[in-house]
Amino acid sequence: MFAKFKSFLKKVLPTPLYIFLLALRNWKDLFPVISFLSDNIPNVSLRQKLRIVKQLYIINFNVESPHTQDEILNFIRTILTFSPEKKGVIVEAGCFKGSSTAKFSLAADIAGRTLVVFDSFEGIPENDEPHDKNIFGGDASFKKGDYCGALEEVKSNVARFGNIGCCRFIKGWFDDTMPDFKEPVIAVYLDVDLASSTRTCLKYLYPLLEKGGVIYSQDGHLPLVLDVFNDDKFWLNEVGFEKPLIHGIGKVKLISATKEV
Numbered sequence: 001m002f003a004k005f006k007s008f009l010k011k012v013l014p015t016p017l018y019i020f021l022l023a024l025r026n027w028k029d030l031f032p033v034i035s036f037l038s039d040n041i042p043n044v045s046l047r048q049k050l051r052i053v054k055q056l057y058i059i060n061f062n063v064e065s066p067h068t069q070d071e072i073l074n075f076i077r078t079i080l081t082f083s084p085e086k087k088g089v090i091v092e093a094g095c096f097k098g099s100s101t102a103k104f105s106l107a108a109d110i111a112g113r114t115l116v117v118f119d120s121f122e123g124i125p126e127n128d129e130p131h132d133k134n135i136f137g138g139d140a141s142f143k144k145g146d147y148c149g150a151l152e153e154v155k156s157n158v159a160r161f162g163n164i165g166c167c168r169f170i171k172g173w174f175d176d177t178m179p180d181f182k183e184p185v186i187a188v189y190l191d192v193d194l195a196s197s198t199r200t201c202l203k204y205l206y207p208l209l210e211k212g213g214v215i216y217s218q219d220g221h222l223p224l225v226l227d228v229f230n231d232d233k234f235w236l237n238e239v240g241f242e243k244p245l246i247h248g249i250g251k252v253k254l255i256s257a258t259k260e261v
C-alpha cells in the first residue's frame with residue numbers, strides 16, 4: 001500500500017520536491033549528511049562533498065537502495081581520508097542494482113582509486129542458512145535469487161549516476177572469482193547477507209588489505225554473520241591472521257575492522 005502511494009507521489013510530484021520529501025522521511029540520515037558536509041577532509045572541497053550528497057539522494061530516487069545514507073557516507077569518508085601515497089584498490093562485494101556502487105564510485109573517482117565490484121549478478125546463491133531474526137528483532141531471510149541485479153543493469157545505473165570510468169566488475173560466485181584476485185586493497189565493503197559469503201570474502205580479501213586498510217560489513221545485524229566475525233579459529237586457520245578488533249560488533253549494523261599488521 002505504502003509502496004503504491006510512494007510510486008504515485010514519485011510520478012506526480014516535481015523531482016526536487018519528491019527528493020526533499022524523501023530526505024525528510026529519512027530524517028535520521030540528515031545528521032550524518034550534515035556531519036559529512038562539515039567534516040574537514042584534506043583535499044576534498046565543500047563543493048565536492050555537496051555534489052556527493054546531491055547524487056546520493058538522486059540515486060535513492062532512481063535506484064532501489066537497501067542501505068542508509070549513513071552507512072554509505074561512513075565508507076565514502078574512509079575512501080576519501082586515505083593519504084594518496086597509500087596504494088590499493090577499493091573493493092565492494094555485493095552490489096544488487098548498483099546503488100551503493102554508484103555512490104562509492106563518486107568517492108573512488110575523487111580519490112583516484114579503482115573500485116572493484118564482485119557480484120554474481122544473479123542474486124543470493126542457493127543456501128540453507130537458517131536466518132530468522134536480526135539482532136534488532138527484525139526478520140531476516142535470504143533466498144536464492146534475492147537481490148538480483150543483472151550486470152548490464154548495474155553498469156547502466158553506475159554510468160548514469162556515478163563514475164563508471166573507475167569501476168571494474170567481476171562477475172561470478174565469490175568462491176570462484178575471489179581466489180584469483182591478488183591486488184593490494186585499501187578498503188573493502190561487504191554487503192553479502194550470507195554467513196558463507198562473508199566467510200569467503202574475509203578469507204580472500206582480508207589478507208590483501210594493506211596495513212591500515214579497513215574492512216566494513218553492512219551485515220553486522222545478522223547473528224550468523226556475527227558468528228563468522230567472532231570465530232577466532234576461522235580467523236587464524238582460514239584467514240591466516242588473528243581476529244582483529246571489530247568495531248561495533250553486536251551493537252550496530254555497520255561493523256568494521258582496521259588491519260593493524
Ligand SMILES: C[S@@+](CC[C@H](N)C(=O)[O-])C[C@H]1O[C@@H](n2cnc3c(N)ncnc32)[C@H](O)[C@@H]1O
Pocket residue numbers: 064065066067093094095096097098099100101118119120121122123124125146147148149172173174175191192193194197
Ligand atoms: C543486499 S545485496 C547488496 C546491496 C547493495 N550493496 C546496495 O546497497 O545496493 C547482496 C548482494 O550480494 C550478492 N551475493 C551474495 N552472496 C554472493 C556470492 N556468494 N557470490 C556472488 N554474489 C553474492 C548478491 O548477488 C547481491 O547482489
